[in-house]
Amino acid sequence: AQSVAQPEDQVNVAEGNPLTVKCTYSVSGNPYLFWYVQYPNRGLQFLLKYITGDNLVKGSYGFEAEFNKSQTSFHLKKPSALVSDSALYFCAVQNTGGFKTIFGAGTRLFVKA
Amino acid sequence: DADVTQTPRNRITKTGKRIMLECSQTKGHDRMYWYRQDPGLGLRLIYYSFDVKDINKGEISDGYSVSRQAQAKFSLSLESAIPNQTALYFCATSESGSFNEQFFGPGTRLTVL
Numbered sequence: 001a002q003s004v005a006q007p008e009d010q011v012n013v014a015e016g017n018p019l020t021v022k023c024t025y026s027v028s029g030n031p032y033l034f035w036y037v038q039y040p041n042r043g044l045q046f047l048l049k050y051i052t053g054d055n056l057v058k059g060s061y062g063f064e065a066e067f068n069k070s071q072t073s074f075h076l077k078k079p080s081a082l083v084s085d086s087a088l089y090f091c092a093v094q095n096t097g098g099f100k101t102i103f104g105a106g107t108r109l110f111v112k113a
Numbered sequence: 114d115a116d117v118t119q120t121p122r123n124r125i126t127k128t129g130k131r132i133m134l135e136c137s138q139t140k141g142h143d144r145m146y147w148y149r150q151d152p153g154l155g156l157r158l159i160y161y162s163f164d165v166k167d168i169n170k171g172e173i174s175d176g177y178s179v180s181r182q183a184q185a186k187f188s189l190s191l192e193s194a195i196p197n198q199t200a201l202y203f204c205a206t207s208e209s210g211s212f213n214e215q216f217f218g219p220g221t222r223l224t225v226l
Contacts, residue, residue: 009153032212043117043203043217044156051212090155096211099144099163100171103155 002027004093006104013081014112021076021107023091033074034092034101035065044090050074061085081111116140117218119204125224132191134221136204142216143209145187147171147179150201150220159202162187163209194225 003026013019025031032051036044048059055067065076076089091104117138126132136145143164148156148171158171160179168181176198180188191198201222205215 034214036217041219043205043219044215045217046214049212049214094212099161099169100158101215103157105153105155 002093002095002102004091004102004104006089006091006107008107009105010108010110012110012112015083016080019078019081019085019109019111021089021091021109023074023076023104024072025074025091025093026072027093027095029096031067031072031074032094032096033065033067034094035059035063035074035076036090036092036103037061038088038090038106040087047076047089081109083111083113085109086111117204117206117216119202119218119221121221122219123222125226126194127226128195130194130225132194132223134189134202134204134223136187136189136218138185138187138204138206138216138218140206140216141184142206143184144207145181146205146207146215147177147187147189148203148205149173149198150203156203159189191223191225194223196225199223199225 005024034049035047038044050057050067058064088106094101120135146161147159162168162181178190204218207213207215
């Protein structure tokens with residue numbers, strides 16, 4: 001069975017500082033990992049995904065994520081946070097065949113000016 | 114995302130009523146999904162459809178039914194609504210195949226009194 005854990009309900013960071021939103025996963029076989037962002041009153045938006053290849057994946061809005069197989073982690077990062085990055089972030093893992101995506105519970109990011 | 118639309122955006126109803134939530138997409142995707150979002154639980158899959166003739170139950174399908182009227186339309190019904198179905202409901206689409214991201218509608222906030 002596959003699962004995703006986001007250990008932090010909330011992350012607070014000051015504008016201009018680097019941010020990290022954590023995600024760990026459990027899968028049998030190769031992991032296919034995603035990050036989505038949800039702004040207030042909006043649906044989820046895709047940020048980036050890891051399928052294979054480089055462990056550092058670059059995505060939208062300056063976000064990147066680092067895949068670490070030994071630690072079964074896929075943490076979301078950004079070098080310099082913006083107030084507009086404040087949102088709810090979801091990590092997700094997809095099974096081979098792509099018909100089932102398991103989402104984490106979400107981490108709320110607050111960026112203070 | 115205007116490519117995936119949901120109606121209504123908000124609905125308040127009473128226990129025992131039949132409710133239909135509608136989803137339309139202009140992305141030309143074969144795959145469509147219905148999720149519900151509850152605080153602290155992330156998104157959970159209700160039903161998914163790979164094409165007009167293919168409909169499958171997700172992890173929480175009890176109390177729900179769906180209809181795929183066309184490639185572009187996928188409706189979710191609650192035959193007899195109950196209060197614990199109060200949630201935010203999202204429709205999503207994706208291309209066929211593995212490792213593809215999903216595109217979400219803006220959501221329907223349903224309250225069952």
